[in-house]
Amino acid sequence: MIDQSKLINLNSDEFNSNKFTWYEQIRENLPVHQAKMSIIKVFTIARYDDCTAILKDPRVLRNRSTITGGSRFPFPMPKAIKPIAESMIVEDDPNHRRLRELVRRAFRPQAIEVLETKIDQYSNELLDGLPLKKEFDLQSDYALAIPMRMIADMMGLSREAIPQFKEMFSTLTKGFGGWRILRTLFWDMPDTVRFVRELIRQKRDNPGDDILTGLIEADAEGDRLTEDEIVAMVFLLIVGGYETTVHLITNGVLTLLENPEQLARLRDNPELINSAVEEILRHRGPVQSTKPGYAAEDIQLHGVTIPKGKPIMPLFGAANHDPRAFENPLVFDIGRTPNRHLGFGHGAHFCLGAHLARAEARFGILNLVRRFPNLQLAGDSASLKLQNMPGWHRYDGLPVKI
Numbered sequence: 420m421i422d423q424s425k426l427i428n429l430n431s432d433e434f435n436s437n438k439f440t441w442y443e444q445i446r447e448n449l450p451v452h453q454a455k456m457s458i459i460k461v462f463t464i465a466r467y468d469d470c471t472a473i474l475k476d477p478r479v480l481r482n483r484s485t486i487t488g489g490s491r492f493p494f495p496m497p498k499a500i501k502p503i504a505e506s507m508i509v510e511d512d513p514n515h516r517r518l519r520e521l522v523r524r525a526f527r528p529q530a531i532e533v534l535e536t537k538i539d540q541y542s543n544e545l546l547d548g549l550p551l552k553k554e555f556d557l558q559s560d561y562a563l564a565i566p567m568r569m570i571a572d573m574m575g576l577s578r579e580a581i582p583q584f585k586e587m588f589s590t591l592t593k594g595f596g597g598w599r600i601l602r603t604l605f606w607d608m609p610d611t612v613r614f615v616r617e618l619i620r621q622k623r624d625n626p627g628d629d630i631l632t633g634l635i636e637a638d639a640e641g642d643r644l645t646e647d648e649i650v651a652m653v654f655l656l657i658v659g660g661y662e663t664t665v666h667l668i669t670n671g672v673l674t675l676l677e678n679p680e681q682l683a684r685l686r687d688n689p690e691l692i693n694s695a696v697e698e699i700l701r702h703r704g705p706v707q708s709t710k711p712g713y714a715a716e717d718i719q720l721h722g723v724t725i726p727k728g729k730p731i732m733p734l735f736g737a738a739n740h741d742p743r744a745f746e747n748p749l750v751f752d753i754g755r756t757p758n759r760h761l762g763f764g765h766g767a768h769f770c771l772g773a774h775l776a777r778a779e780a781r782f783g784i785l786n787l788v789r790r791f792p793n794l795q796l797a798g799d800s801a802s803l804k805l806q807n808m809p810g811w812h813r814y815d816g817l818p819v820k821i
Contacts, residue, residue: 426453426454426460427445427452427463428455429454429461429463429809430455430807430809432807435805435807438707438736439736442465442734442737443737445463445465445734446737446741449465450464450465450721451463451464451465451721451723456732456809456810459730460730461711461729461730461731462725462729462730462731462732463708463734463737464732464734464738465734465737465738465741466738466741466743467738467741467743467745467761468743468744469721469738470735470738470761471738473731473733474709474712474733474764474765475766476718477715478714478715478716478718479712479713479731480511480715481509481510481511481515481710481712482509482511482713483509483730485511486713486715486727487713491504491505492504505647505648506648506651506655509710512767515768517639517642518644518648520639521637521643521648522634522644522652522771523771524637524638525633525636525637526633531774531775534573535778535782537572538569538782539782539786541565541568542565542783542786545560545561545564545565546561546786546787546790554818554820556816556818557672557817557818557819558815558817561668562664562666562672563665565664565668566779567581567584568581569664570584570656570657570661572629573629573630574631574653574656575629575631575632576618580618583614584614611654615650615653615654619631619649619653630656631653634649634652635649655772656772659770659772659776660775663705663706664776664780664783666705666811666812666813667696667699667776667780668779668780668783668784669813669814669817670705670812670813671695671696671703671780671784672784672794672817672819673703673800673803673817674702674751675695676794676819677800678751681753682788684753685785685788686788691754692784692785693777693781694753694754694758695784696780697762698751698755698758699780699784701745701755702740702751703812704760704762704812705811705812706735706762706763706811707735707810707811708732708733708734708735708736708809709733709735709764710732710768711732712730712731712732713728713729713730713731714727714728714729714731715727732810735760735762736812738761739760739761744759745758763776791821793821794819794820794821795819795820795821796817796819796820797818797819797820798818803815803816803817804816
C-alpha cells in the first residue's frame with residue numbers, strides 16, 4: 420500500500436521495475452499526486468478521463484514562461500541548447516499551431532509513402548543478414564537499425580555521417596536519468612546542436628528530396644521556419660522517429676514472445692498487425708508520460724489543489740490500464756477494439772510522427788515474426804534490464820534466438 424504522506428520517486432529503481440503495479444495503486448488511491456522526478460516535483464494524473472481532460476484543458480500550458488515570466492524550464496539550461504528549449508512541444512497556440520502547420524507541409528504525403536516502401540525494404544534487408552541459430556540482440560541489431568536508416572534518409576545524411584549520428588544521439592537519449600542529465604544538458608546536447616546546425620548549412624547549399632530540405636523550404640504565406648526552429652524539429656525527429664520507434668519494436672516483440680497465443684494469432688492472421696501495434700502501444704508502449712504542462716491558475720481535481728505555475732504530468736501508462744476506459748486492461752489482446760490509448764498523446768500535441776512510427780513498427784514486427792517461426796528469447800524475460808528513465812518503458816537490449 421502506498422504511503423500517502425511521502426512523495427513517490429519516479430526515478431527510483433523500485434518504481435521503474437514495478438511501474439505497472441505502482442500505476443494501479445496510484446490510479447485507485449492517488450489519482451492526483453505530487454511526485455518527485457529527477458530534480459523537480461510534478462503533479463501526476465493517473466486516470467484515463469482525467470489525463471484526456473488535462474491534455475485539452477486551456478488552463479494547462481506547455482510554455483512555463485507564459486505563467487511564471489521566467490525560464491521555460493524549472494532549472495537552468497545552457498544557452499547553446501536554447502533552440503531545443505523553444506521547440507514545438509513546449510509551445511502553445513497560436514505559435515504551436517503555426518509551427519505544426521509548417522512542419523506538416525514538410526511531411527508531404529508522397530514523401531511518407533516513399534518512406535513506407537523503404538521501411539519494408541530495409542526491414543527485409545536486415546532480416547536477410549541476421550545470424551541464423553545464433554543469439555543476438557534484437558534491439559541493437561534490428562530494432563535500432565530500422566529507424567536509424569529512416570531518420571538518415573529523412574535528414575538526407577550520407578552513409579559516412581551515420582556512425583557519428585548514431586553514437587551522438589545514442590549518448591544523448593540515454594542521458595536523462597538521475598544526475599547524468601547534467602552532463603547531457605551541459606556537454607552532450609550543445610555538441611549535438613552544433614552537429615545539426617552544420618547539417619542544415621550543408622542542406623541549404625545542396626537541397627535534396629528529403630524532409631530536412633522540406634523543413635528548410637516549408638512556406639505558409641511567406642512564413643518560414645527559422646534555423647533555431649529547424650534545429651528543434653530535428654531533435655523531435657530523433658526522439659519521436661528514432662528512440663520511440665526502437666523501443667516500440669523491442670517492447671512489441673518482447674510482449675508477443677511473452678504471450679505466445681497472441682503471437683500465433685498474429686502469424687495466422689497477419690491482417691491484425693495494425694491492431695496489434697495499437698495494443699502494444701497501450702499495453703507496453705515506450706512512452707509512459709508526456710512533457711509536463713503548467714497550471715495557468717489553481718486547478719482543483721479529486722480534492723487536490725494544483726497551484727498556479729506547478730508542473731502537471733499525465734501518466735499514459737496508468738491511463739492505458741484504467742479499467743474505467745478499457746475492458747480487462749491487464750490482458751494483452753491484439754484484436755482489442757475499441758482501443759483509444761494515449762500512446763501518442765492526445766489533443767493539440769498529439770504526435771505528428773505517429774503515422775511513420777506505426778509503419779515502422781508494423782513492418783518491423785510482422786516481417787520478423789513471419790520470417791522466423793522459431794523466434795524465442797535467449798534467456799528469462801525477468802533478467803532483462805529496464806533503463807531507469809522516468810516517463811519511458813525501455814530495455815537495454817533484447818537477446819533472442821531464431
